[in-house]
Amino acid sequence: MASLSQLIDDRELAFQLYEVLGVESLLSRPRFAEHSRQTFDAALEASAKIALNVFQPHHRKADLEEPHFVNGEVQVIPETAEAIRAFAESGLPAAGNDYAQGGMQLPWTVAQACYVHFHAANVATFAYCFLTIAAANLIERFGTDDQKRRFMEPLLDGRALGTMCLSEPQVGSSLGDITTRATPLPNGTYRLRGTKMWISGGEHTMTSNIIHLVLAKIDGAPPGVKGISLFIAPRKRLDANGQPGEKNGITLVGLNHKMGYRGTVNTVLNLGESEDCIGELVGEPHQGLPYIFHMMNEARVVVGMSAAALGMAGYRVSLEYARARLQGRTPDAKSSPRQTPIINHADVRRLLLEQKTYAEGALSLGLYCAFLLDEQKTSPDEEQRKRSTLLLDILTPIMKAWTADWCLRANYNAIQVLGGAGYTRDHPVEQFYRDNRLNPIHEGTNGIQAIDLVGRKISIDNGSAFAELVVAMRNDLQKAAGVAELTKHAASLAQAIELLERTTAPLAAASKGKSAGVDNATLYLDFLGHIVIAWVWLRQAAAAVSCSKKNPALAEFCAGKQHAADFFFQRELPSVMYKAGILMSGDDLCSSMRDEWF
């Protein structure tokens, strides 16, 4: 069994926040006036401690002892509830919320950095928490003050956990086809009827209530996505004092048993089958889809963050193993009587370097996305707010899908470093790999992300999101061009951006309404993803160059960053060339394949 050690390097988070993003610049905003680097660091430190002490120890147990029925109730191991309680008591669920709501009013960037510790330590337990944070944010944004008091506050202070009830058995990706109905009642509430599928955290008794956010169609609503409304339906209805009282008509129909993420109970729920399920409308009728997409876009970044955190965790475990495990000899010492630590084998270093570049690249992009959200919300400059919104729009599918795929690959490498041992349940890496395998699926499959990118994001607002991305990348190029250590990378990236521009224009045109446009959507996402991650590595390398001058104690850490950047630029970025070739060829091999030929 691997010994318990912190899975996320404190230096890494500090480097990303202070050296790469310069998150201290946010301290000048009125919203963050009471903060300082000290308060940020205190939140990070508290997070690391709770994650290590309360989340990590039951990582394996939660996997082995899945939630199951006992006397008709869902039983979850007690450690999960304890961890969720500790998280709530720390105040971290409301890290980003207003002081007035009992929050810490931290930048979202810092909150996300704190959460990295929890994703890495126990993603399945933390899933309850991040769903709850997402639900609270949704009510905060679109709910009434009364709804915030009755539903958001319990989510933030630990009295309740939240869920998202979107999918149904016949509907996953195609939300316009949901059939859950909402019938208005005289008192202004609604009676909900339907079946919801894949609901994480859908049933348990770990908290005194569960707040479900439910998509349904009001009787007589327009067809398709324009008829979707958003409702709050608690597991237990609130009594006159706002306390959980009698049960609402939400019945557990079954549990889904998954390959990973086993600690998170995943349910099929029936609403209003035998007893009434009463829900409250959130915001306006038929506006459910834009509301849920507000949440979904944040959730997609969070999915990417969890993938990055699992990538980081696997990297750390396999690095420690590679330093300790003796096996074989290097080519220049073949007759040595003693075996060498496997970290000295070139191919093991490759396995580690790939993990480092994928996971730290993903982490850096995720924190950048969080930073854009802070800019969007708090920048005094309207243009800057608009730019941040556009950038976040186009980066979100990449943060979700590229990160999920490549950090899964990082976990593949982590297993490979451990060899046969990595394939056993004695080490956590096989569990990271199984847990991470969900990330390319949930919150919109990676294929959906690619179609969103090609079919919508590259052309929205006359292509201005894409244009902003190119401007942002070129800004960093200009800064890098004058730094000796970076000129070569800057030139490579400049070339890749030219290729990107030439590739994107015809694709954006072709994607309008025809199959051909989406034929190569996934290839395009991967292509753009690698360019974006190269850019992110250029930013990291630039920060490393200046940081190692300021702080000699970090010289080796920074040398590692520069070497990893070299690795990504020399071994990964070149793959964009051949992908551009395919993209520009107008290849329609997917849509021209016929069903009967398979």
Add this chain to the structure above:
Amino acid sequence: MASLSQLIDDRELAFQLYEVLGVESLLSRPRFAEHSRQTFDAALEASAKIALNVFQPHHRKADLEEPHFVNGEVQVIPETAEAIRAFAESGLPAAGNDYAQGGMQLPWTVAQACYVHFHAANVATFAYCFLTIAAANLIERFGTDDQKRRFMEPLLDGRALGTMCLSEPQVGSSLGDITTRATPLPNGTYRLRGTKMWISGGEHTMTSNIIHLVLAKIDGAPPGVKGISLFIAPRKRLDANGQPGEKNGITLVGLNHKMGYRGTVNTVLNLGESEDCIGELVGEPHQGLPYIFHMMNEARVVVGMSAAALGMAGYRVSLEYARARLQGRTPDAKSSPRQTPIINHADVRRLLLEQKTYAEGALSLGLYCAFLLDEQKTSPDEEQRKRSTLLLDILTPIMKAWTADWCLRANYNAIQVLGGAGYTRDHPVEQFYRDNRLNPIHEGTNGIQAIDLVGRKISIDNGSAFAELVVAMRNDLQKAAGVAELTKHAASLAQAIELLERTTAPLAAASKGKSAGVDNATLYLDFLGHIVIAWVWLRQAAAAVSCSKKNPALAEFCAGKQHAADFFFQRELPSVMYKAGILMSGDDLCSSMRDEWF
């Protein structure tokens, strides 16, 4: 739960055997004189039936109910033993053996095609069988007549199962460092002492005996790999009548619990700790490594075949799902009231086409490798035998490692087609993915394969294995160049081969004794692997062109083959360009990374 249907398409195996390989050419060899296409087909049909009826039904159960201790004995679900018995009773363990040994004397190519059904149906149960076949082949090749009678025959007729005891807790990849000792006894046998790790099938009571093949060092043996000898150590010693009698001193120390392949009991064994473990030497002392490599090379092809079979199985399950599952609308029918089968989405076709090209490419290469083995053993032409040996030498690491990696990726795609459902244990694809994850690890990790390829195979016999490969590819190019449907692919492959030659020469030189040579070994294996698989697809496309003319009933099947070849040539082969660029740059980023920089 997916309904039970045959996971391997009969048309596919027939196409590979008769159209691509022309396996009927072997019928002219005296060894196969009593065979015909009818006897081949009968063996294939029997295999399909047993696999479907006896192996497949407990695929999930064997995963859920792992082998475990009951009263000090290893308990395996009864279905596993029943399946192994049915396999033995069919005579298939001795498919390739002489009639005189009770075998079917089938070509190895046909035997491997039969086994594909079992790998696909239940790889963990079939693992007991293929380990047993490998053990029997090893005794057949290097054992005495007496050893064949006492140990090989029970392995072939179902009285015993076999294992390979190579690894030890401190030794996986570096076999020269094993510490298991063998002390000669006056009667010519040896007393074995040591601990063996990762032993699949190491302990159970499904058969009346287990025949372990054990690597150990005879007292006073030379150090390193030159001191390794091979022994037979049965679980129960044979009595005077050759029947299993008293227990040999082989103690089960523990079970390994794995991510997949859970139906195969995996053990840590102690030899000679409390009671004597008596072994018999196989062949000459200190020749254990070449003997075991004879077996290992075949086993590596079999690992690749199992990866290919799992790739095929996932492809079939996800194809059936894609045809049945309704979700969303195609871009040209966005306002249709009815959802469309997801096979009509371009990105789902991509997921299927990738699976098809990886898995069928791997299968085709594996059967080609088996065919080379038949040529090596039965060709009347000495030059042809020599050529086959060299080709098999260089293709083995590719068949093992490329196939393991890319068919795992195929299984990734299979899950992705099913979405959330694919991530649950209600469908077999997540299990294929977990099972397949072992293949890049066992029988020499993929990194070891890459080092074998770059450090040894491309330069053995003055580069003649590599030269034979190039000749074999160019032969097929010439044939294809005159066929209108193939000229474009032939030109692409010709270009790739030129690139291959330019890349290989300096790499072969650099790999001699220095770290730099192995820095890019994995990249090279992937590079060469894609070229080899493109070649294999050219061969399949050529067979499809002529087959569809001969047999109009197969026109659609053949059109699918041609389309898949187009797909591999247009979307996969171009990746070799950028990899060649990195390989030729002499990049040493792996070995120049320092431990303290991680």
